[in-house]
Amino acid sequence: MLRKFFIETGRYFLFLGMVFKKPEKWRIFWKQFILEADKLIVSSVVLVSVISVFIGGVLVIQTASNMNNPFLDRMLVGYMVRESLILEFCSTMVALILAGKVGSNIASELGSMRITDQIDAIEMMGVNSASFLVLPKVLSVTLLSPLLVLLSFCLGLFGGWVVVAVTSIIPVAKYFTGLKYFFSEFYVFYSCVKMSIFCFMIASIAAYKGYYAHGGALGVGRSSTKSIVVSCILILMFDLIITQLMLY
Amino acid sequence: MIKIEHLDKSFGDLHVLNDISIEYRQGLCNMIIGASGSGKTVLLKTIIGLLKPDGGTVTFNGQNISELPYEEMKRFRQHIGVLFQNSALFDFATVIENVMFPMDFFTDWSRKEKIRRAEYCLERVNVQGNEKKYPGELSGGMQKRVGIARAIALNPKYLICDEPNSGLDPETSILIDRLIYGLTKEFGMTTIINTHDMNSILEIGDNIGFLHQGRMLWQGDRKTIFDTDCEELRTFVCANSLARNIMERKHL
Numbered sequence: 001m002l003r004k005f006f007i008e009t010g011r012y013f014l015f016l017g018m019v020f021k022k023p024e025k026w027r028i029f030w031k032q033f034i035l036e037a038d039k040l041i042v043s044s045v046v047l048v049s050v051i052s053v054f055i056g057g058v059l060v061i062q063t064a065s066n067m068n069n070p071f072l073d074r075m076l077v078g079y080m081v082r083e084s085l086i087l088e089f090c091s092t093m094v095a096l097i098l099a100g101k102v103g104s105n106i107a108s109e110l111g112s113m114r115i116t117d118q119i120d121a122i123e124m125m126g127v128n129s130a131s132f133l134v135l136p137k138v139l140s141v142t143l144l145s146p147l148l149v150l151l152s153f154c155l156g157l158f159g160g161w162v163v164v165a166v167t168s169i170i171p172v173a174k175y176f177t178g179l180k181y182f183f184s185e186f187y188v189f190y191s192c193v194k195m196s197i198f199c200f201m202i203a204s205i206a207a208y209k210g211y212y213a214h215g216g217a218l219g220v221g222r223s224s225t226k227s228i229v230v231s232c233i234l235i236l237m238f239d240l241i242i243t244q245l246m247l248y
Numbered sequence: 249m250i251k252i253e254h255l256d257k258s259f260g261d262l263h264v265l266n267d268i269s270i271e272y273r274q275g276l277c278n279m280i281i282g283a284s285g286s287g288k289t290v291l292l293k294t295i296i297g298l299l300k301p302d303g304g305t306v307t308f309n310g311q312n313i314s315e316l317p318y319e320e321m322k323r324f325r326q327h328i329g330v331l332f333q334n335s336a337l338f339d340f341a342t343v344i345e346n347v348m349f350p351m352d353f354f355t356d357w358s359r360k361e362k363i364r365r366a367e368y369c370l371e372r373v374n375v376q377g378n379e380k381k382y383p384g385e386l387s388g389g390m391q392k393r394v395g396i397a398r399a400i401a402l403n404p405k406y407l408i409c410d411e412p413n414s415g416l417d418p419e420t421s422i423l424i425d426r427l428i429y430g431l432t433k434e435f436g437m438t439t440i441i442n443t444h445d446m447n448s449i450l451e452i453g454d455n456i457g458f459l460h461q462g463r464m465l466w467q468g469d470r471k472t473i474f475d476t477d478c479e480e481l482r483t484f485v486c487a488n489s490l491a492r493n494i495m496e497r498k499h500l
Contacts, residue, residue: 024353117336120298125350126325 018130032136041144052152056159064169074170078178090152091191095198099231103206107227110210111220134207145199146192255304264290266462274438277452282459288442329399331409335391337383344379369397389420407439446488
């Protein structure tokens with residue numbers, strides 16, 4: 001099993017070596033980059049938005065219900081919701097969701113292309129198939145995913161505000177005071193960096209699994225599932241490592 | 249000319265190709281025939297460099313492609329047009345974009361010139377009027393034709409077809425065969441066709457190699473195939489009733 005792990009890891013890095021080659025034509029690369037950004041990032045906006053709004057609302061209720069102590073200022077609800085969102089939810093939780101959506105999309109697309117000889121057809125034309133197919137995916141997801149963090153953060157806070165305004169669980173003014181209390185821009189940077197690293201892992205692992213898929217439709221499904229499982233585990237491991245490196 | 253000498257290929261303990269030697273000449277429809285599992289596709293993929301041989305050489309006009317580094321191999325492949333068994337058209341692109349794909353990468357033509365060339369290729373294979381459709385909207389026969397149009401888009405020196413008739417009705421099969429034959433003669437390409445379709449073999453087989461359990465047992469053409477002494481080839485040929493009748497009449 002250990003041997004298989006090392007073989008797979010080595011093969012993954014060799015694959016990355018093929019992916020990160022200079023594109024054959026930059027014009028084609030940018031065209032693909034925009035298409036992939038639309039397919040992988042823009043199409044995730046609705047999902048991320050819906051989840052963020054609801055999680056923001058739920059966080060307000062849960063935090064408020066656990067802060068009944070009269071010595072604690074109610075504005076701390078806003079403060080804690082903001083910190084929870086930016087430190088963990090907007091990057092790690094959204095990345096786990098994207099591992100399912102984006103990861104399965106990439107792995108199944110490349111897997112289908114592999115089993116129907118489309119990747120061989122690209123290779124036979126003298127084009128580096130790994131670079132042509134994978135590089136735009138990996139770069140668009142890695143570079144643009146911080147925008148999803150910012151969107152998720154804003155909408156999470158908005159969701160919290162809606163709950164506060166509708167239920168009056170805490171005064172709206174207190175909520176806004178809490179949101180502004182001891183705000184650290186570094187946390188936003190930290191969250192964006194985490195998201196970029198997570199998304200690089202999601203896209204590259206899914207692409208690797210899909211690119212080397214075999215065994216027909218069943219193999220494509222298997223590669224898609226494996227890519228999600230591996231990505232999720234690595235996201236949680238790297239969450240710990242990055243947090244230790246950047247916050248402590 | 250494509251020359252194969254003492255080619256070996258194994259997957260683990262399974263010896264798929266054993267000491268294959270054969271020559272494929274320019275301007276001819278060269279065929280690799282044999283039953284399913286005889287190693288035809290592996291031979292074809294080894295010839296075009298998608299699989300690395302364990303031993304032996306494949307030379308294209310004197311150039312040994314088994315030894316070419318990746319970058320040179322990439323450049324060399326621009327001279328090879330390949331029609332895959334299931335056409336392998338790109339799902340993400342329309343018919344005309346599929347045909348223009350190699351031009352986008354390897355020519356500096358203007359968009360107008362590329363469209364003109366793609367339309368010519370599509371016209372040549374009789375699928376004009378479907379430029380804006382996606383591969384999923386085409387029939388199997390039309391997909392094959394678009395695959396051929398894409399394969400000849402850059403005027404290749406070599407045309408490699410993996411089971412071009414699989415999944416097609418007899419009428420469409422003959423049309424595809426004649427199309428490949430016509431293009432081979434017109435452009436003077438070295439064409440290799442991998443098939444087990446007897447009708448195709450009898451229709452366009454200029455130079456035929458019979459592969460059985462990874463060994464090249466016989467080489468000839470469509471006229472001499474019925475005079476063979478090779479028992480395995482006779483069994484293969486006689487599995488087709490039309491060919492069996494011809495053979496029986498010949499030996500009466």
